[in-house]
Amino acid sequence: MRGEFPALHQSVYEDTPLVYLDNAATTQKPQVVLDRMARYYAHENSNVHRGVHKLSQDATDAFEEARQSVADLINAPSSDQVIFTRGCTESLNLVAQTFARPQLGPDDTVVVTHMEHHSNIVPWQMACEATGATLKVWPIHDDGTLDMEAGRQLLAEETFLLAMGHVSNALGTIHPVASIIDTAHAHGVPVVIDGAQSMAHLPVDVQALDADFYAFSGHKMFGPTGIGVLYGKYDLLDGLPPYHGGGDMIDEVSFDGTTYADLPHRLEAGTPHIAGVIGLGAAARFVRELDHEAVHAHEEDVLQYAHEQLAAIDGLRLVGTAPEKTSVCSFVFDDIHPYDAGTILDRLGLAVRTGHHCTQPLMERLDLPGTIRASFALYNTRQDVDRLVEGLDRVQTMFG
Amino acid sequence: MRGEFPALHQSVYEDTPLVYLDNAATTQKPQVVLDRMARYYAHENSNVHRGVHKLSQDATDAFEEARQSVADLINAPSSDQVIFTRGCTESLNLVAQTFARPQLGPDDTVVVTHMEHHSNIVPWQMACEATGATLKVWPIHDDGTLDMEAGRQLLAEETFLLAMGHVSNALGTIHPVASIIDTAHAHGVPVVIDGAQSMAHLPVDVQALDADFYAFSGHKMFGPTGIGVLYGKYDLLDGLPPYHGGGDMIDEVSFDGTTYADLPHRLEAGTPHIAGVIGLGAAARFVRELDHEAVHAHEEDVLQYAHEQLAAIDGLRLVGTAPEKTSVCSFVFDDIHPYDAGTILDRLGLAVRTGHHCTQPLMERLDLPGTIRASFALYNTRQDVDRLVEGLDRVQTMFG
């Protein structure tokens, strides 16, 4: 498995083998994804959807096959419900601008949880600000789980929309989205799921979840940068006004009035990120063909092992100890700044992230300046955890 | 030169060597661009701007170097004025949504030319529709040049904004944008230039042009897909409200109110298309290092030769015969449908585009169902034109 990911096999600072533990920020890419994109650029590169010539057809076929691969991965009823965007952030903004903003008014409420990523907060703040609607916050417990009772109350009030993550990028908490969506729907509240952190770790079935919208990024699921997905229920997507105007999204353009194309093209203006889409298709197939049980068991084992090893370190405190977690270990030292720890770990070849992880409201809630976060993917091992523990030992010696 | 572009060296339909004449749709990529992206994915892949670790620093350094390379290419006063978008279409929508829409009212007018690409029409239609403003059309002559007298009148009326292409993708006309911008500014009208078709052919100096905004796509200037640029004057960009909300574009996020980062980050929410930016930087350096005079002379020669050869064909009519043109030959047959011609040319290895080229209003104005368009880049040769002429001969035999 590790052999398939070229970026894992390198040293930093001359001779220190890299241990990549920043997978929640972005994952490395398997060779099949890189090869697929290289093939596109060397043999198929051409604009899609409009050409009669061979390259354009090949590119278009590959492009639409990729859309189907993504639809298959998330079990979308139709590939027309897979809208390509630049990334999860754009997907969420798209929903905020075209679904929420035209419907929101001063009496409406949008609910987000206290542990959302900025990308799932700011778009809603902007939509609320533009319309006078109110943004309400679903509170959390200290361990990084949602306060379910408070959430039920919020949903029972007149709520226009719930936007929440599937998995927390800062703490790793897996939220019980299926049952939350059930509850929300019982109150007539549609739900937008930020799936940025789930795709690389969990099987996602948008129909089983009954999600109204589901957003994610390619680069966090072994795919290329610059590409993401917005899945939506057909009728919801079909009801959206156009988002960007331009080539490909139109039926007929005239100065007397323009008519728009059908889904998915209506929401994809301009030349798309063709190489990115095709690469994402390869990543979707890569994920789909994994032995899910084995991968899940392995990831669980590494996470469990990391928890145990880290918990045993004096002066270190795990942040986020929900019973349902995946692949993220956030922690702090009593008396070492995360930045100091991160800097020394970096010199030891350990790529971890430190800081607020784009969840400032969560950090404020937990009264932390930030955390040190080790986030794993299927290619990480117990040995990587051992390297991390050795590194933390060194950090403590240096700052002790 | 041709040797640097791997996609040019292939055959289609088993044994027919490809002649790629669809460069206005997208250009092929030189090996330096592909290698740079491959290096990113194999050695630097990591999220930018937030990490203390080595990979993240390397990726961020490369990312911001690429921004500088693009700034250098267009002579932007500062790299902070280079905003990365998905492509030219998104750049134009960004200006329409954040610059025009908040300021437009029912008494305002936006002007576009009759030969704009849909991507430079529909965003303005949408902004006008949302605000009650009026979209006015700058008329053209039959040869594909602008009616300058009519344009001066439009600019003298109360006009909020002029949006126009630098080079027409359908006809190849080079518009005298520098002097038009002068005139517009004399009337206090800011100008948005759609530079999609200029970057691969003309030196572009945004300061010399005094353009207020300048938009273009990477994939049409030998760069990767999924990446584009919006350049703007500093004060104009700095005055824009945030566009997308999310990671990277914020200063501080709190449920009491969010503050935003400085340019360029404020307008770049979420994980950017890192590989695309870095690839675009390589493309910008590739273009900058060209021997511009030699390239220009070569492109002129090929275009001139193509004009002569095609004009000599009985029953064929050139569409777009402006004195100032670059690298696009559009034409029709008296009695052969463009689609028929394009299909046969394709089988002969000639990748041309047929149809309306995303300029339906222009086609309607010229009373054509579409054209056959051969568009050249610096790697095309007289031999390619000869192949095209042979192909057209075959087309005439088959449909004669």
Added chain:
Amino acid sequence: MADASSTIDERARAIVDDFSLFDDWIGRYEYLIEIGKKLPPMDDALKTDATRIHGCQSKVWIHTARDRDRMTMQGDSDAMITKGLAGLLIRVLDDQPPEAVREADLSFIDDIGMREHLSSTRNNGLHSMIEQIRTRAARLAESAEPASDSAVSSSNA
């Protein structure tokens, strides 16, 4: 225009046989153009939005109607190749039971070297033509009531 007693498969096989006489794509395309030229002219009054096949660079119309238990077809296009493709479909599917049309195996298009036109994304409309014809056939097959020609063709809108 086609022999009503032959089945769809028989007609498709005949077409494959005809095309197999050519050993290069030029011959095959010339023959396809011939097929287009031989297509009986379509009444201009039938070239309406209801019969227009969308999603093509060229204009294409296919008019379908019921004639007792059969489905009849006429077609035209302003591009010759598209007209030839319409002609192929009409040769094979005209005057056949709608149930058969709905289920028809049209893989002969691949066998005659016109595979590129089958790409769902080629803007030529063969794919759209087939989709539209199948949809209309399905509607005819399902509607128990005998519909008049005009009723059927207007329901194509």
Added chain:
Amino acid sequence: MADASSTIDERARAIVDDFSLFDDWIGRYEYLIEIGKKLPPMDDALKTDATRIHGCQSKVWIHTARDRDRMTMQGDSDAMITKGLAGLLIRVLDDQPPEAVREADLSFIDDIGMREHLSSTRNNGLHSMIEQIRTRAARLAESAEPASDSAVSSSNA
């Protein structure tokens, strides 16, 4: 805290000499941390928005003031490495003429193996610290009028 009679370059050279005693990065970082620890404590009252250096993961404050023709500096950070970096700058730049600070060649940072902190994009603020100090020095150098300490530090906002 620094010897006012030595020049910026002399002080920088002394630091490079100190650091050259270590032959691995661990020694150098430990020494950097030492430098931070030896930094004279900064009065909490000076830790304001006006003295805060933004764009860092850790909190950093640098207070600058004029003392006749010299520019004086105090600094602190909640992270030790950042504090060490602030300490380095203060060792070299404290109590020097603002003109010299504005023009100072700070390449010694590269020479002591702390090059990674010079990346404009590393969120540690060394780059921001240098920028801020230079801006303030330029302002001091240009302002003809003798400014009081507080006026200078509040104009840093």
